[in-house]
Amino acid sequence: MATHKLLLLAGDGIGPEVMAEVKRVIGWLEREGLASFAIEEDLVGGSAYDAHKQAITDAAMDRAKAADAVLLAAVGGPKWADVPYEARPEAGLLRLRKDLELFANLRPAICYPALADASSLKREVVEGLDILIVRELTGGVYFGEPKTITDLGNGQKRAIDTQIYDTYEIDRIARVAFDLARTRRNKVTSSEKHNVMRTGVLWKEVVTKVHDADYKDVELEHNLADSLAMQLVRWPKQFDVIVTDNLFGDVLSDIAAMLTGSLGMLPSASLGAVDAATGKRSAMYEPVHGSAPDIAGKGIANPIAMIGSLAMALRYSFNQGEVADRIEAAISGVLDAGKRTADIRTAGAEVISTQAMGEAIVAEL
Amino acid sequence: MATHKLLLLAGDGIGPEVMAEVKRVIGWLEREGLASFAIEEDLVGGSAYDAHKQAITDAAMDRAKAADAVLLAAVGGPKWADVPYEARPEAGLLRLRKDLELFANLRPAICYPALADASSLKREVVEGLDILIVRELTGGVYFGEPKTITDLGNGQKRAIDTQIYDTYEIDRIARVAFDLARTRRNKVTSSEKHNVMRTGVLWKEVVTKVHDADYKDVELEHNLADSLAMQLVRWPKQFDVIVTDNLFGDVLSDIAAMLTGSLGMLPSASLGAVDAATGKRSAMYEPVHGSAPDIAGKGIANPIAMIGSLAMALRYSFNQGEVADRIEAAISGVLDAGKRTADIRTAGAEVISTQAMGEAIVAEL
Ligand SMILES: CC(C)[C@H](C(=O)O)[C@@H](O)C(=O)O
Ligand SMILES: CC(C)[C@H](C(=O)O)[C@@H](O)C(=O)O
Numbered sequence: 001m002a003t004h005k006l007l008l009l010a011g012d013g014i015g016p017e018v019m020a021e022v023k024r025v026i027g028w029l030e031r032e033g034l035a036s037f038a039i040e041e042d043l044v045g046g047s048a049y050d051a052h053k054q055a056i057t058d059a060a061m062d063r064a065k066a067a068d069a070v071l072l073a074a075v076g077g078p079k080w081a082d083v084p085y086e087a088r089p090e091a092g093l094l095r096l097r098k099d100l101e102l103f104a105n106l107r108p109a110i111c112y113p114a115l116a117d118a119s120s121l122k123r124e125v126v127e128g129l130d131i132l133i134v135r136e137l138t139g140g141v142y143f144g145e146p147k148t149i150t151d152l153g154n155g156q157k158r159a160i161d162t163q164i165y166d167t168y169e170i171d172r173i174a175r176v177a178f179d180l181a182r183t184r185r186n187k188v189t190s191s192e193k194h195n196v197m198r199t200g201v202l203w204k205e206v207v208t209k210v211h212d213a214d215y216k217d218v219e220l221e222h223n224l225a226d227s228l229a230m231q232l233v234r235w236p237k238q239f240d241v242i243v244t245d246n247l248f249g250d251v252l253s254d255i256a257a258m259l260t261g262s263l264g265m266l267p268s269a270s271l272g273a274v275d276a277a278t279g280k281r282s283a284m285y286e287p288v289h290g291s292a293p294d295i296a297g298k299g300i301a302n303p304i305a306m307i308g309s310l311a312m313a314l315r316y317s318f319n320q321g322e323v324a325d326r327i328e329a330a331i332s333g334v335l336d337a338g339k340r341t342a343d344i345r346t347a348g349a350e351v352i353s354t355q356a357m358g359e360a361i362v363a364e365l
Numbered sequence: 366m367a368t369h370k371l372l373l374l375a376g377d378g379i380g381p382e383v384m385a386e387v388k389r390v391i392g393w394l395e396r397e398g399l400a401s402f403a404i405e406e407d408l409v410g411g412s413a414y415d416a417h418k419q420a421i422t423d424a425a426m427d428r429a430k431a432a433d434a435v436l437l438a439a440v441g442g443p444k445w446a447d448v449p450y451e452a453r454p455e456a457g458l459l460r461l462r463k464d465l466e467l468f469a470n471l472r473p474a475i476c477y478p479a480l481a482d483a484s485s486l487k488r489e490v491v492e493g494l495d496i497l498i499v500r501e502l503t504g505g506v507y508f509g510e511p512k513t514i515t516d517l518g519n520g521q522k523r524a525i526d527t528q529i530y531d532t533y534e535i536d537r538i539a540r541v542a543f544d545l546a547r548t549r550r551n552k553v554t555s556s557e558k559h560n561v562m563r564t565g566v567l568w569k570e571v572v573t574k575v576h577d578a579d580y581k582d583v584e585l586e587h588n589l590a591d592s593l594a595m596q597l598v599r600w601p602k603q604f605d606v607i608v609t610d611n612l613f614g615d616v617l618s619d620i621a622a623m624l625t626g627s628l629g630m631l632p633s634a635s636l637g638a639v640d641a642a643t644g645k646r647s648a649m650y651e652p653v654h655g656s657a658p659d660i661a662g663k664g665i666a667n668p669i670a671m672i673g674s675l676a677m678a679l680r681y682s683f684n685q686g687e688v689a690d691r692i693e694a695a696i697s698g699v700l701d702a703g704k705r706t707a708d709i710r711t712a713g714a715e716v717i718s719t720q721a722m723g724e725a726i727v728a729e730l
Contacts, residue, residue, distance in 0.1 A: 076560070090560045120599050125485045141506075141528065142561050149563050156532045159567035163506065163526040166517070193615070195441070195455040196507050198514050202524035226615045227655075230623040233598060234485050250558070250591045251616060258595040290592075 003036045004318050007067040009044040009060070009096075012080075012089060013291025014301035014354075015073030021303035021358030022071060022310050025327065028362045034323050035314065040067065044096070045075025045089035045291075055092030061099055069317040070096065070284040073306055074291035089291075097137050100282040102270035103169065104176040105135040105249065106312075107288060109236075109256035112265060114335040117346050119261030121233075126259055131239045132184065133256055134177040135249025137270055139169045140199070142246045165199045165245065170206035172273065177243035178215040187219040187240040191228045191248055203245065225252070232256055257288045264289055264302030264343040265331075267309035269316050283317045285309035299353045302341040304331055307361060330364035337364075368401045369683050372432040374409040374425070374461075377445075377454060378656025379666035379719075380438030386668035386723030387436060387675050390692065393727045399688050400679065405432065409461070410440025410454035410656075420457030426464055434682040435461065435649040438671055439656035454656075462502050465647040467635035468534065469541040470500040470614065471677075472653060474601075474621035477630060479700040482711050484626030486598075491624055496604045497549065498621055499542040500614025502635055504534045505564070507611045530564045530610065535571040537638065542608035543580040552584040552605035556593045556613055568610065590617070597621055622653045629654055629667030629708040630696075632674035634681050648682045650674035664718045667706040669696055672726060695729040702729075 006026075010019040029035040042060040043051055055075075064070050075089040085091075096102070111119065111129040119126045144162035151157055174190070181188045190207045192200035204222055211220045223231065225248045231238065232255050244252060257266050266289070272282035287305030295301055308331065315324035339360050340349040352360065371391075375384040394400045407425040408416055420440075429435050440454040450456075461467070476484065476494040484491045509527035516522055539555070546553045555572040557565035569587055576585045588596065590613045596603065597620050609617060622631050631654070637647035652670030660666055673696065680689040704725050705714040717725065 085566070088560065094561070120490045121486050144525075147563050149567055152531070157567055158529065158531050159562075159564040160509075161528040161562045161564050163528070164523065166523050167521045193612070195453065196459070197524075197526045198512050199524040199526050201450070202514055202522055226619040229594070229616045230619045230628070233620055233623045247558070248616075251594045251613075254591040254595045255598055255620070258598045263595070 001033070001036050002318075003038050005038045005066065005068045006040070006313070007063050007070045008039060008041045009070060009072040010041070011044050011073045011075040011291060012046040012077050013074055013293045013296040015075070015291055017296070017299065017301050017354050018287070018303040018306035019071070019073045021354060022306050024358045024362055025307055025310060025365075028365060029323065035318070035320060044072065044092040046077055046080040048092055049080060049083055049087055049089065053087060055087050055089055056095055061095065064096060064100060065282070068280070069313045070100075071306075071309055071313065072096070072284055072286040074287065074289065076291050077293035079293070094142065096284060097270060098143060100284065101138060101272045102282060102284055103136060103138040103273070104173055104271045105137040106180070106269040106271065107133040107135060107253040107257070107266070109133065109253070109260050109266060110262065111260040112262050112332065112335055115261045115265070115344055115346065117261070118344050119259060121259055125235065126261065129236055129260055131236060131256060132180060132241045133249060133253040134173065134180065134241055134243045135253055136169065136173045136245050137249075139165055140246035163197070163199050163247070165202055167202065167206050170203050171210055174207045174210040174243060175214075176271070177241050178211065178218050181218045181241040185240040186217070187221070189221050189223050189228065189239050189242045191223050191225045191242060191244040191252065193225050195224060199245065207243065228252060229255060232259065253288065262344065264341065265304045265308065267305050267312050269312045271316060281317070283313065285313045299355060300342050301354050302343050303354050303358050304341075307331065307358070326365060327361075330361050333364040334360045366398075366401050368403050370403045370431065370433045371405070371678070372428050372435045373404060373406045374435060374437040375406070376409050376438045376440040376656060377411040377442050378439055378658045378661040380440070380656055382661070382664065382666050382719050383652070383668040383671035384436070384438045386719060387671050389723045389727055390672055390675060390730075393730060394688065400683070400685060409437065409457040411442055411445040413457055414445060414448055414452055414454065418452060420452050420454055421460055426460065429461060429465060430647070433645070434678045435465075436671075436674055436678065437461070437649055437651040439652065439654065441656050442658035444658070459507065461649060462635060463508060465649065466503060466637045467647060467649055468501060468503040468638070469538055469636045470502040471545070471634040471636065472498040472500060472618040472622070472631070474498065474618070474625050474631065475627065476625040477627050477697065477700055480626045480630070480709055480711065482626070483709050484624060486624055490600065491626065494601055494625055496601060496621060497545060497606045498614060498618040499538065499545065499606055499608045500618055501534065501538045501610050502614075504530055505611035528562070528564050528612070530567055532567065532571050535568050536575055539572045539575040539608060540579075541636070542606050543576065543583050546583050546606040550605040551582070552586070554586050554588050554593065554604050554607045556588050556590045556607060556609040556617065558590050560589060564610070572608065593617060594620060597624065618653065627709065629706065630669045630673065632670050632677050634677045636681060646682070648678065650678045664720060665707050666719050667708050668719050668723050669706075672696065672723070691730060692726075695726050698729040699725045
């Protein structure tokens with residue numbers, strides 16, 4: 001059995017607590033002989049800043065590059081509000097994405113039946129919802145230069161951010177979206193603001209070209225980002241795969257996650273290209289939720305998104321889809337049995353701790 | 366009684382139909398001696414392109430500048446998908462905003478009690494909702510240069526958009542938000558992505574400075590745009606006034622509008638600075654909804670947002686708040702009486718045409 005080289009980056013806030021529950025699941029998988037792992041751990045975000053005055057060290061980056069997959073919990077918190085911009089917690093996350101070339105961010109938004117009532121939306125609007133946001137993750141306004149603040153004198157400053165997209169960046173993310181749509185309900189909705197942004201014009205043009213050349217069997221529709229945001233709230237079940245740029249993807253995937261009432265539940269995968277020589281694909285898996293500093297250390301955080309991220313790693317990096325299915329079934333089983341962490345409390349359910357949730361999932365396995 | 370110089374730009378799609386109902390209300394106001402108008406009309410958007418190969422002519426711009434206020438219905442539609450980028454329908458709207466320096470876009474999101482069930486959100490989440498999005502409208506990625514598509518050869522192109530904000534642009538929109546909050550529930554939520562954008566860093570800094578210098582009595586909170594989008598869906602009643610940039614404002618205000626179930630109902634105001642010499646303030650009023658080409662010409666569009674935009678003009682440009690209140694009360698009255706256009710159909714209500722809705726509102730006045 002191949003040994004999976006995994007780097008665990010627990011990060012900040014509730015990160016270490018939810019990562020502890022992933023380790024519990026990893027321990028179980030190893031004891032059962034279902035998978036074998038070589039685990040390393042390192043710091044990222046505010047905790048890395050506290051130790052090294054950097055959001056991630058070169059040594060940690062080398063470990064990330066050497067690993068088969070990275071599991072990251074969450075970074076950030078008010079404690080680091082005043083650290084230098086280059087060393088802020090998010091800079092660690094952004095460097096991981098950029099240096100590992102993780103251009104494809106997959107964010108499933110699934111409404112677990114047991115949690116449909118936790119949504120602020122009507123049950124019929126979200127029940128059975130299963131959409132996938134494919135977000136471009138290494139381009140756009142997140143990384144474009146110039147990205148500056150200049151002093152103009154007289155108390156005036158000028159701030160600049162630059163959104164840049166090249167054809168090849170749009171081409172490759174479009175292919176990821178179309179390929180995934182073929183494994184699902186065969187529909188892609190592409191979103192941009194071509195009516196005001198030149199990057200939107202190029203985005204729409206390239207996605208259309210890729211579709212017409214190689215994916216005519218997949219249904220493609222275009223929807224402006226503001227209109228898509230509306231439609232997500234109005235009737236999200238009309239969508240299957242949504243492909244969009246880094247910034248719109250940031251906002252739209254958070255909306256999609258919130259619709260489901262399952263925010264603490266949702267994992268994500270960030271994938272690079274498959275290396276033609278080695279067959280290796282760099283990959284990082286993380287929950288959609290943040291570091292939740294307000295509840296850190298209380299033992300009440302929901303570890304399900306983090307454990308679900310391990311399942312995604314087994315599916316996308318390690319070709320162990322069946323083990324992934326088993327973990328996901330165990331998560332559903334625990335929810336069906338009425339066990340909840342505080343964030344997904346529903347009427348009549350039993351509220352348990354982070355650790356108890358991890359134990360319950362292992363017991364269900 | 367002062368005569369209000371009004372320019373009506375009906376635009377495209379359902380524009381002319383809903384504008385006809387505004388004229389009906391204007392006629393009634395004049396007959397009753399409640400207000401006096403000097404009306405001009407012109408083309409904008411696709412209809413201007415069809416006539417003049419431009420999205421708005423210089424002559425129309427001159428009329429807009431000479432007017433006390435502009436009422437615009439909606440622009441755009443698939444018919445003009447292939448016109449040159451500079452002449453696309455949206456270019457007319459963007460030129461109006463930019464050349465009239467309409468930097469402050471006010472977008473109220475109000476849930477009419479009679480329509481709470483038309484929302485995809487649970488009744489308790491939206492009932493009584495009354496928030497105001499204050500969107501910066503003449504800066505940011507909408508207008509920053511460079512804004513280009515370059516051919517790189519080898520089938521590769523590069524698209525660039527530039528988001529620029531200067532201190533004074535953020536300062537003035539922040540003041541609009543704080544001033545409005547004082548007339549409401551005294552709370553402002555400022556939104557940006559300072560964790561990845563330099564414009565976000567400057568935005569947060571300037572809003573905080575304006576607050577601490579001149580608006581200490583107003584509660585100020587900061588919320589990242591992705592997180593705010595989530596919170597809008599989860600529990601929108603936590604907000605009062607939200608102030609944000611042009612692009613985030615575009616997306617967030619559409620979400621807010623959709624929450625209310627009243628999308629066809631919501632007007633907006635776009636305001637310039639008060640000219641120190643003349644006391645005049647350029648202003649444009651328009652519905653939040655678009656040109657809805659799919660239902661154009663059928664006589665079923667909802668004219669309420671357009672009529673509500675006239676009410677906003679009376680309030681903000683003409684100092685006739687009482688007449689504005691009367692129009693808004695008439696709208697509520699018609700809804701309470703169970704009359705609906707198709708877009709806001711609720712169980713048991715009577716569905717009527719665009720014209721019948723205009724007539725019903727005048728009758729209620
Ligand atoms: C933490 C932050 C930099 C990050 C982003 O903006 O991409 C987060 O919001 C996310 O969606 O992963
Ligand atoms: C039509 C379009 C250019 C416009 C915008 O993006 O500002 C619209 O979406 C709006 O919100 O007024």
